[in-house]
Amino acid sequence: MNLLTDSILVLLILASFLLLSSSRLSNCIKTVALQGMMVGVLPLAANDSLTCRVTAIALVIAGMKGIVFPYMLFRTLRESTTIKELKPYVGYTASMFAGVVSLVASFWLDSRLHLPVAASSRLVVPVAFSMMLTGIFLIVGRRTAVNQVIGYLVMENGIYTFGLAIVRDVPLLVELGVLMDMFMAVFVMGIAIYRINREFDHIDSDQLNTLKG
Amino acid sequence: MQIDGGLIILLLILLPAIFSGVCQMLRAPLQVLRFCIAGVVLVSIPGLVAVFQVFRKGPLFAAGNWLMLDILSAYHLLIMMMVFTISALFAVGYFREEIDMKEFTIKHARRYGSLWFGALAAMMLVLVSNNLGVMWVGIEATTLITAFLICIHVTPGALEAMWKYLMMCSVGVAAAFTGILLTAASTVPVGIHPTEALLWTNIMNSVSSMDPVLVKAAFIFIVVGYGTKAGLAPMHNWLPDAHSQAPSPVSAIFSGFLLNAALYCILRFLPIVEAVTGNSGWGRDILILFGLLSIVVAAIFIIGQRDVKRMLAYSSVEHIGLIALGVGLGGLGTFAALFHMFNHSLCKSLAFCCAGRVGQAYGSNDMRKTTDILRSMPVLGGGLIGGILALIGVAPFAIFLSEFIILKTAIDSSRYWIAGIYLTGLAVVFVGALRHAIAMAWKPPEEMAPDAPAKICLADAALVVIPLIILLILGLWMPKLLAEFILKASIVLGALS
Structure with missing residues (x-):
């Protein structure tokens, strides 16, 4: 069981690195879909005693993160002309380097915090931290609005993984509420991008900089 | 009289949610805006009953303790109902002109009404949830709902x-x-x-x-x-x-x-x-830190501000900082902070609504262009200037009182450096905003000021005058009932117990 969990965690990290280094938005969406799917099934691998409830929630979450959200993002992308992140604020090599630094920082942070870990693998918390950091990095370091939404999803993946590691049982109703909010968030952001695209003829959020002071 | 607490709490969430749907079925923009007023009044009735119940008998629970209305949330509920009422009443006057110009069509109105009630429902969920996770869901929902507003x-x-x-x-x-x-x-x-x-x-x-x-x-x-x-x-x-x-x-x-x-x-x-x-006091110190920082940052940005609504926005940063600071100081400071919350919400909603109408008449929110407003728009201009004066803490208004108590708390607990930064920040805001306000009020216009908007009805005047009078009265005399209410709420926050 533990080997399976660890391999999923390594794949999650690899997905983060892939996101940091690729410029084509459609590839980024596919990668984040894969990452979401793996995050969704993580509790199935980590848990020794699978109950019906855990399996059902895991499948719903994997479905949302792996299929529904990416589908919505692809639809947004189809409405717009931008298919590539042209000039990110931080270059791809530098982004990879930042990814490595954040991974190291996450391991260091985990060794300092002594969190009461409920999960079977010690790797879960640092991987979760590094996903959160990667997500924030993508939001700050990329120009394209779609990429910022992807960053938001990566951050949410990290927070979800973190929750798996330290909280044994989040109440079902809260879990569903969070999922619904996320769905609404991606939906609203999608409409927002559509509107921005119609108004400005592009989805580069760096043009959104007239309001100052 | 025995009232089922659970039913009331459920009503408080469900009513706005239902109204949000009803807005989609209305046929004229003005009808939607009037429905907002009716709706907020309808929600206020169970709201007030619940607040009264909580005040007399203690917290109400519902849905297996997942929902709760205690004295702290009841106090917030009261403020929320007040702000939404003001917003609904002002919206009719604000959008009327746009309706005449065909800029605010039924499509806009339906979207506005639905999102407006949706925001009310989401904030209500935040206030009545006893579960911290559900509270979070409510806050995130407010972000997503209000974005399109x-x-x-x-x-x-x-x-x-x-x-x-x-x-x-x-x-x-x-x-x-x-x-x-x-x-x-x-x-x-x-x-x-x-x-x-x-x-x-x-x-x-x-x-x-x-x-x-x-x-x-x-x-x-x-x-x-x-x-x-x-x-x-x-x-x-x-x-x-x-x-x-x-x-x-x-x-x-x-x-x-x-x-x-x-x-x-x-x-x-x-x-x-x-x-x-x-x-x-570890947690309180963090609030003090963020509170002071907010006051200072807001003060700096208010000085050079040109847009009146941006200035009011920075003033909100300042006042939220002030509330955080008051709660952080604890004791009497918590009491003052909660009192301040009421004063600020009342005054700021008035100021924003007046600023919006003035901006509409002048076609700009730039304070260099909107001059001489007391002459061209005596009522709404007067409301804006009066609101700004109250906000920066001019003496007899209630905001002066709450700001003064917070200062007194800082000095009484001999935290002089906090008092020093706090006073400096307030002084900078005072001077900065007053300078803008004086220019807006009396500076002769560079171009011809627009004709005063034709429709200033009695309702508009009442809307401007009543909040200012309330602020004035609260600054001079605190009703015993309100004092007891705020006192009970500050005890929840661990002060004055």
Whole structure:
């Protein structure tokens, strides 16, 4: 069981690195879909005693993160002309380097915090931290609005993984509420991008900089 | 008289949600705006009954303790109803002109009405939830619902403001969720059943055996996360954009209650962290730090401000900072901060609504162009100037009183450096905003001022005058009932017990 969990965690990290280094938005969406799917099934691998409830929630979450959200993002992308992140604020090599630094920082942070870990693998918390950091990095370091939404999803993946590691049982109703909010968030952001695209003829959020002071 | 508390609480959430749907079926823009007024009155009836009940008999519970209305949330509920009422009443006058110009069509009106009631329902959920996770769901929902209220009229500026608001607040609120997870993790040794572990009342009962390090880490995430939404500096960047680009009745809700709702979530965590750390004041010090920083940052930006709505937005950053500071000081400061919350929400919604109407008449929010407003628009201009004067703490108004008590608390507990920074900040805001206000009020216009808007009805005048009179009376005389109410609410926050 533990080997399976660890391999999923390594794949999650690899997905983060892939996101940091690729410029084509459609590839980024596919990668984040894969990452979401793996995050969704993580509790199935980590848990020794699978109950019906855990399996059902895991499948719903994997479905949302792996299929529904990416589908919505692809639809947004189809409405717009931008298919590539042209000039990110931080270059791809530098982004990879930042990814490595954040991974190291996450391991260091985990060794300092002594969190009461409920999960079977010690790797879960640092991987979760590094996903959160990667997500924030993508939001700050990329120009394209779609990429910022992807960053938001990566951050949410990290927070979800973190929750798996330290909280044994989040109440079902809260879990569903969070999922619904996320769905609404991606939906609203999608409409927002559509509107921005119609108004400005592009989805580069760096043009959104007239309001100052 | 025995009233079923659970039923009332459910009504409070369901009514606005239903009204939100009803708005889609109305046929004329003006009809939607009138329905907003009727709706908010209808929601106020169970609201007031619930508040009265809580005040006399203690907290109401519903849905297996997942929903709760205690005295602190009842106080916030009261403020929220007030702000939404003002917003609804002003919206009729504000949009009337746009309706005549065919800029505010039935499509816009339906979207506005639905989102407006949706925001009310989401904020209500925040206030009545006893479960910290559900509270979070409510806050995130307010972000997503109110985002499109900013760009009812799609302009480049409004879109930019909306995107910034969406991204910053989503990320911030996501960080707050990490804090909630940490809180849940810290209750593990206590041995509450997992589904009950996030209930605020349960956590408050088991603070003695929670892990202080985890709770401290959680509180930092909570303050930074919800603080983004509450507009505490340095996470306030989205706030002036969103407040200035939104239509004025929406800005009134943003400034008057959206910020308070996020701050309310932080306040819920304060007694937890204080009890776990053995009342060492660790959590309060963090609030003081962010409070002072907000006051200073707002003061700096107010001086050079040109846009009147942006100036009011920065003033909101200042006042939210002031409330955080007051709660952080504890004791009498908490009382003053809660009192200040009421004063600020009342005054700010008035100021935003008047500023919006003035801006409409002049065709600009630039304070260099909107001059001589007392002559060209005596009522609404007077409301704006009066509102600004009250906001910066001119003497007989209630805001002066609450600001003064906060200062007194700082000095009484001999924290002079806090008092010093606080006073300097207030002085800078006072001078900066007063300079703008005087220019707007009396400076002779460079071009011809526009003709005064034709329709200033009695209702408009009453709307401007009544809030100012309330602020004046509260500054001179505090009703015993209100004092008792605020006192009970501050005891929830661990002050004056």
